[in-house]
Amino acid sequence: MAKGLTRCNVCGKTAEQVFEGQMLISIHDRIGYGSKYDGSMIDLDICSDCFDKLIDSFTEKCAINLIKENF
Numbered sequence: 751m752a753k754g755l756t757r758c759n760v761c762g763k764t765a766e767q768v769f770e771g772q773m774l775i776s777i778h779d780r781i782g783y784g785s786k787y788d789g790s791m792i793d794l795d796i797c798s799d800c801f802d803k804l805i806d807s808f809t810e811k812c813a814i815n816l817i818k819e820n821f
């Protein structure tokens with residue numbers, strides 16, 4: 751994706767508004783067999799603020815912690 755057009759999927763802010771100097775989590779991949787989204791593409795960009803909120807709620811659903819601290 752061209753620079754400047756990247757937007758956080760969650761809050762909709764552009765890269766210039768939130769991503770400067772911050773990490774940006776991107777997942778761009780084809781979804782494979784076994785998912786009901788098989789054959790679709792995932793086009794996901796998340797700013798660090800939304801990532802934190804997402805992980806906070808997602809971690810509660812996980813049996814195994816996905817965050818490794820002080821790795």
Ligand SMILES: [Zn+2]
Nearest residue numbers: 758761797800
């Ligand atoms: Zn965001």
